[in-house]
Amino acid sequence: MNGGLATAKPGTLFIAQLRRELTSILRSLAEALNPLVFLFLAITLFALGAGGDPETLGAYAPAIIWVLVLLANQLSLEAMFRRDFEDGTLEQLLLLARPLFIPILAKVCAQWCVTGLAMTLLSPIAAMMLYLPLDALGVTMLTLLTGSPAITLIGAVGAALTVGLRRGGVLLALLVLPLFVPTLIFGAGAIMQAVAGMGTSAQIYWLMAISMLSLTIGPFAVQAALRISLEQ
């Protein structure tokens, strides 16, 4: 097994790690669903706080959806490396897997499936709850689909940096939320443009560019951060 991990082809390594991550997520599904429940709970609280007025909610829906997606993602990040760190799997992975960024990428991929992708698929419900005009629904899903990889990748760097710390939760938020600013601006901005009936391709391209940049740099930053975190 160990020898297999060290000599496996990158593709095989990726698939094996992804399968392992997804299995592990499926076996503790309740935990994986918590961020999604949080998302809808927070939307309900927003609606209650605004008195359920369709006009107020509709006007703020792009911002509410995007901010809550960011927060729900951020909440789920803490668990990303936690269990593997505690039972020593992460250490084995760091010692054995070459190249290391491949399994990291698989981990990020699995994490994105249960957060970014799941939130994208559920966003129509969120949009209806917040009275977002139906015309903007497609753009909403598109911004979430193109923007959420960047969130997971940037967030993974923060999660890797704080995995060894006893109370990493608030610190993690402090580290990653400022880095989410561009994604939030382009994401919520595109939905607002769509509501106003204007073109949104520029923002979507920007979201894709940010995701691509994060994909290029992120795994290596996560790798460096994990090595540092496991030193102590």
Add this chain to the structure above:
Amino acid sequence: MTLKEFWHRLGSPRWFYQISGHFGWAFGALALGLLVIGTFWGLAVAPPDYQQGNSFRIIYVHVPSAILAQSAYMLMGAAGLVLLVWRMKLADMVLATTVPFGMSMTALALFTGAVWGKPTWGAWWVWDARTTSMLVLLFLYIGLYALRQAVPRQETAGRACAVLAVVGVVNIPIIKYSVDWWLTLHQGATFKLTESPSMPPEMWLPLLVNVLGFYCFFGANLVGRLRLEILRREHGTAWVQELMAGGRT
């Protein structure tokens, strides 16, 4: 001494401590001179703005502090990269000592901006592009500071901060651009009174002097803090013990 040799020598905090004493004083003296000249020139000699009157004079503190806030972050990104690649002790010390300075410069820029904004825009706080990116920069500084406090082992803390600083430097241009974009989406650039390129030389020359003065102040501050940090971290070594014993007698 060749550049390569100099680079290798920087690996030794002791060597840096020995050569840096004079630099600190030189930077300090230059800073004092430039800041006195620039501030006096700006506050007393430069003509008042035709629109803002005398209230514009806060620019002589506001702009230098904003420039320094960004320069300090860039320096931290460079130091972070050096630390990650060459594991130079001094780079970690630069990283550690620049955070408080950069944070205070960012806070000063935001504060002077608010004070300036009140008479000019009629509000203490406006979600203007530059103000907003400075605020995000402040949060980035606070994050670096908090991370260093949270990680128990010093060496690990330094390298963790290095990763964060490098990621931050990559993100800063994107944040700046996106915030600019966001502003243009909301409203036109009506507030950029300082942006007029027709600012006369008698107004921007003292500003330039003050910016240089702030840089020298940064240099003096950095060297002074680095020397203290070197003594603090190397207090167990023979040369520091000797130095301290020598200083006492």
